[in-house]
Amino acid sequence: MSDSDRRSFLKRSVTAVSALAVTGCAPGSEPGSEAVEGSDASTSAALPPTTLEAVGEVVLPAELPPEERQQVVAGFRDWLAGFRPVVEQNHGYGTSEIDYGPPDPAPAYRAQLLALDLEAQRRHGSDFAALAPEPREALLRRSLEGVAGTGMPNPLTAEHVALALMARYYDSAAALDRCYGVGIARYSCRGLSGMTDRPAPLEGV
Amino acid sequence: MASVIEADICIIGGGITAAMVALRLAEDTSASIAVVEAGGRTDPLEERFEARQRYMDYGDTPYPGDHIPDQTARGIMSRSMVLGGQAMHWGGTTPRFTPEDFRVRSLYGVGTDWPIDYDELEPFYQEAEERIGVSGEQGPEELDPRSSPYPMPAIPLSWTLDRLKEWGERSGIPFWANPVAKNSVPYRGRNVCQRCDTCTICPTGAKYTPDFSFNQLLEEGRIELHLNTLVRRLELEDATDRIEVAQAVNLESGEEVELRARSFVLASGYAWGPHLLLLSANSRYPDGLANRTGNVGRWMTGHRPVSAYVEVPMELYPGIYSRHSLISNRFRRPGPLDRYLRHDLRIWESEVGRQPRLRDDDGTLLLGDAVMADWRSRGSQGAARLRGYYDVLPSRESRLTLDSSLRNDLGDPLPRVDFVDSEASLALRQHSEDSIRGVFSELVRAGGGRMLRSGVQDIYDHPGGGARMGDDPESSVVDRWGRTHDHENLWVVGAPTMVSGGCANGTLTFSALSLRSASELGKEFPSTA
């Protein structure tokens, strides 16, 4: 199996794979270069960029260089813009069910970002992005109170945009490499050479 | 009025077994060959990079339009109905069966012996590996018998898998690279594996999919391909038991199509093959064609997986090539046994318990650096997935039947598949599953680490049967070559002809059986030699 084992396991793994953010191997397939055809790009493009950026500062690792963090946030916006609602999913092995993907999460994510700004205004008299780190994190934590589950959610069905951003980042090849401090480049089409070697350490991680 | 298609040989189905039959017949004979596939085409190779990306990003199907909405079934059933069949999606794992699989009654007193043995199938295994393109490593000879080397060297073990091999072998059980239908070197015009690690959809063409073979046969002008053409019934000649015509419908235009041929080959997989035989009942065969002795749709086979996730006491890097795995035949060739149990054994890398998470063990929500720190701390020990498939000895009551409460848009009843373990298998079930868990525990004991969790999936994997082969027409549907006992010009190939499901992935065996059938059928047509 993709070999993906089997039936219910396969169905789960489809969801897991769907949550992968990868540096793709197709020409022009890097996160961020996704075409927006077929999606309501205007909805996700309207995610307030400054607020999303500020959320990224709270939930993404502070060890990320600022440019990399900005790229992650921009990649998230582009990824969301490329989403097509309720598309047929890869069908599982050994099940006759055909599943469809979720509706567009962008409107809810946008509303959550606007709510962060509104709450920041009401509590502190300034936009979320303008808050000092501590009240910013406190406010975000309050919004995430009651979020269920231990694992990273599927970024398309996360309860909150902050979690979607985290999940998307932590499923990426870049995050895996950063975690282990080596260059694995998961899911990039890397060829067979070099796979028997211990992955080389990454500089600066 | 129906349009009429005439050919010497009509192959019903466009999956991997149909591809094998078409390739072999096209090479051996000058017969005209019509391939009839109910589905259409899914995305061509050039579009698979983009399809893969959307699959990874959003879970979108990488094979749009690869099923027919109203052709479904109750029971274990994959939906692919498309040129290439299920082997568009497949993982490409291609172990052979071992000699014991064909002789379980003689060797162990359980189940049924096949009418053929391993040695008779061996040349066709080799041929299937060559036609498909299999990369593999010769295991220890006594555990992995073969007459010739694999067509391609094995896909190398990743650094991580090599360490897991070393871990597994501390138990004394030998492991080697799992054979796969993926090119380790450029092969027959197809690309070498690029380690994209999304083998469900291979964007480079390094994984074999049957559409490559059909495209080649079309380019060579050796087949006529009729897509979107669903065969609904096979009909007999007036006064004989020969099949005269396959009645079909073009699902796009609604036009009726009549396929006339000297020989018909049912290469439609384990579900649709028996289904068509049952659908084709007539006054002379009221229970379905080839069903004089009531064996069509019976003896459905498969194997059941027992899995475990274990922590291993070594640092491992996940993601170097997570789809690659190790295999051992140690328990497929167990020697004499007090109680019957045969199973394969596989090891993969795993990230279970090592993934980034939202909350730590105390339930605290992690944000920012805390997530990365938590992830790093848990990644210092590696993990592995273990799995054993054990064969479930089929019962005669393990059945595919027509379900009159579930019909397609044409009003035809659809299949219902109810797999049932034989009495012998039921009696052995606890012993089988406990013993496999015992093997997992032994790996952990010898290699170090700890069991995280284990489980059994109550399924039949790589299903087959429904038109099983045998020398005795009273207990089988086709002879040892795949020719139906009842109709001299009707052949069933591949999965439905399986006598038992063995204890390893079945598709290479389906393919080898299909090539063997084609080699025999080809003798009835002018040779190209």
Ligand SMILES: Cc1cc2nc3c(=O)[nH]c(=O)nc-3n(C[C@H](O)[C@H](O)[C@H](O)COP(=O)(O)OP(=O)(O)OC[C@H]3O[C@@H](n4cnc5c(N)ncnc54)[C@H](O)[C@@H]3O)c2cc1C
């Ligand atoms: C996700 C996944 C992973 C897998 N991984 C592996 C693996 O690693 N190793 C392994 O051994 N196996 C694997 N398998 C199983 C393997 O793909 C199948 O065993 C194999 O492809 C079956 O081939 P087939 O020719 O018997 O049938 P199919 O692939 O089902 O092809 C039959 C074709 O016949 C057509 N057809 C049926 N009825 C009619 C009709 N009446 N008229 C016209 N056309 C008809 C269908 O549309 C279909 O295209 C996997 C399967 C899946 C889905």
